[in-house]
Amino acid sequence: MATSYKELGLVNTRELFKKAIKGKYAIPAYNFNNLEQMQAILQACVETKSPVILQVSSGARKYANATLLRNLGKGAVEYVKELGYEIPIVLHLDHGDSFELCKDCIDNGFSSVMIDGSHLNFEDNIELTKKVVEYAHKFDVTVEGELGVLAGIEDEVSAVHSTYTSPEEVIEFVNRTGVDSLAISIGTSHGANKFKPEQCTINEKGILVPPPLRFDILEEIEKKIPDFPIVLHGSSSVHEKYVEIINKYGGALKDTIGIPEDQLRKASTSAVCKINIDSDGRLAMTAAIRETFAKNPAEFDPRKYLGPARDELKQLYMHKNNNVLGSSGKC
Numbered sequence: 481m482a483t484s485y486k487e488l489g490l491v492n493t494r495e496l497f498k499k500a501i502k503g504k505y506a507i508p509a510y511n512f513n514n515l516e517q518m519q520a521i522l523q524a525c526v527e528t529k530s531p532v533i534l535q536v537s538s539g540a541r542k543y544a545n546a547t548l549l550r551n552l553g554k555g556a557v558e559y560v561k562e563l564g565y566e567i568p569i570v571l572h573l574d575h576g577d578s579f580e581l582c583k584d585c586i587d588n589g590f591s592s593v594m595i596d597g598s599h600l601n602f603e604d605n606i607e608l609t610k611k612v613v614e615y616a617h618k619f620d621v622t623v624e625g626e627l628g629v630l631a632g633i634e635d636e637v638s639a640v641h642s643t644y645t646s647p648e649e650v651i652e653f654v655n656r657t658g659v660d661s662l663a664i665s666i667g668t669s670h671g672a673n674k675f676k677p678e679q680c681t682i683n684e685k686g687i688l689v690p691p692p693l694r695f696d697i698l699e700e701i702e703k704k705i706p707d708f709p710i711v712l713h714g715s716s717s718v719h720e721k722y723v724e725i726i727n728k729y730g731g732a733l734k735d736t737i738g739i740p741e742d743q744l745r746k747a748s749t750s751a752v753c754k755i756n757i758d759s760d761g762r763l764a765m766t767a768a769i770r771e772t773f774a775k776n777p778a779e780f781d782p783r784k785y786l787g788p789a790r791d792e793l794k795q796l797y798m799h800k801n802n803n804v805l806g807s808s809g810k811c
């Protein structure tokens with residue numbers, strides 16, 4: 481039997497995005513694959529009084545089992561009540577690649593889905609996205625579409641080169657599909673190696689500075705579809721402190737470059753009202769786990785290394801909500 485997200489106390493993105501655009505902040509969309517990530521996200525968002533989008537990718541479903549992950553998502557509402565402050569929680573499918581996958585999530589308690597047709601041609605992207613929207617809206621589930629291609633790996637869709645979103649295409653895409661929000665490509669990309677060092681300049685502190693995001697394209701898009709909710713994927717900043725800890729304790733990360741936080745802060749004050757962050761969390765957890773093992777080589781209780789990883793992750797997310805997305809205190 482189908483389960484509606486409404487029975488579970490989850491919300492869709494519609495009202496959250498309206499408020500975020502008006503209030504000039506972005507809602508955090510954090511990916512989770514396991515219990516510790518879920519705990520860290522919820523603890524951080526409750527403590528900062530921030531709405532949150534919990535994201536599940538198809539890779540996460542394969543890793544953790546779709547039924548178990550979904551039930552973890554359902555448990556989120558009860559857990560935040562126990563933590564003492566109720567925040568709005570969206571359970572969202574990240575990078576859905578087929579109608580069937582989106583339908584399965586809609587039928588099983590998700591309040592929002594992304595259909596990522598960005599690798600298809602314009603007409604096929606519209607056709608697939610429209611089909612998902614028509615089904616989702618019957619259940620008041622909101623849908624994110626994507627136009628333009630991000631460089632890097634898009635879940636199971638691989639794109640070596642990016643194609644910026646064409647402002648000329650957005651009105652037609654939004655009108656013909658009926659999507660509730662649109663992911664665009666303006667220079668972000670997935671993973672921890674977002675730019676090649678040769679694309680960057682070196683500042684006075686000797687730090688590599690990547691090329692700025694294409695705010696000119698974003699502004700053009702905002703002119704075409706005023707106040708329409710825009711989503712940024714690939715928005716990890718790849719904090720140097722985590723890369724340093726990872727490499728100090730046996731890691732081998734090279735040429736890691738992320739999106740500077742001031743760029744994301746600026747984007748958050750525009751129609752960008754959802755910012756996706758996954759890699760930063762992976763780096764924070766990995767750094768904490770490597771450090772724990774290096775300092776306590778005899779440790780073998782998972783709680784003793786996953787616990788510190790969860791604490792570090794919580795600190796990271798609180799920082800993002802407070803200082804980057806501006807979502808703290810918004811609920």
Ligand code: G3H
Pocket residue numbers: 511537538539540574575634635636670758759
């Ligand atoms: O955009 C992709 C997300 O970071 C999810 O990654 O497919 O490895 O779970 P994943």
Ligand code: 13P
Pocket residue numbers: 511574575669670671672712713714715716756757758759760
């Ligand atoms: P990052 O790899 O930059 O964290 O992006 C995550 C993302 O876009 C999830 O959909």
Ligand code: ZN
Pocket residue numbers: 575670713714756
């Ligand atoms: Zn993404």
